[in-house]
Amino acid sequence: AQKVTQAQTEISVVEKEDVTLDCVYETRDTTYYLFWYKQPPSGELVFLIRRNSFDEQNEISGRYSWNFQKSTSSFNFTITASQVVDSAVYFCALNDYNTDKLIFGTGTRLQVFP
């Protein structure tokens, strides 16, 4: 069965600290896609990144970076020099290639204090 695990329920950091959000996934598919979404206090789910299983290059976008490692089935997300505006719930998700639905983890609540 396909599954996404976000073991960290809540993380608190002080502004300017670096923080890594963990995501571990399970799938039998050889082709799959992984996603990260951010849910700020306003409630909407904001798309951050999409990664396919054939592309293991790490990605950097400003203060955000993602580390995809197939060997450990992990797709971790790092925020460098965190800011208060980064406070949100972050969801990792796996796309079921056959049905197109997203399988989500339970989310990690990040609180960044000034």
Place this chain on the structure above:
Amino acid sequence: EAGVTQFPSHSVIEKGQTVTLRCDPISGHDNLYWYRRVMGKEIKFLLHFVKESKQDESGMPNNRFLAERTGGTYSTLKVQPAELEDSGVYFCASSHPSSGSPDTQYFGPGTRLTVL
């Protein structure tokens, strides 16, 4: 370009009543999805429309839930009669027509449903 919109943002109803949630996808997006997050748990898939057709409704909890997408534009999700366990946040998402690989799903702000 307008994003996915959902109405209402909040709904509080009594057990046994009926509620209808609405989702307007991004213009031109043939794929429309409904998901639900029950408090503290993961976001779970409910169903998937391609235009007006139900592609996958494997996540629908039971026959008290009815989703429609007449004309392939907006969609409604009706819960009748509502039960306490239906409380949660209902998200709608849309994506471009698939061309072999799944496209990114863009989500709306959700409807928070509370059944008392």
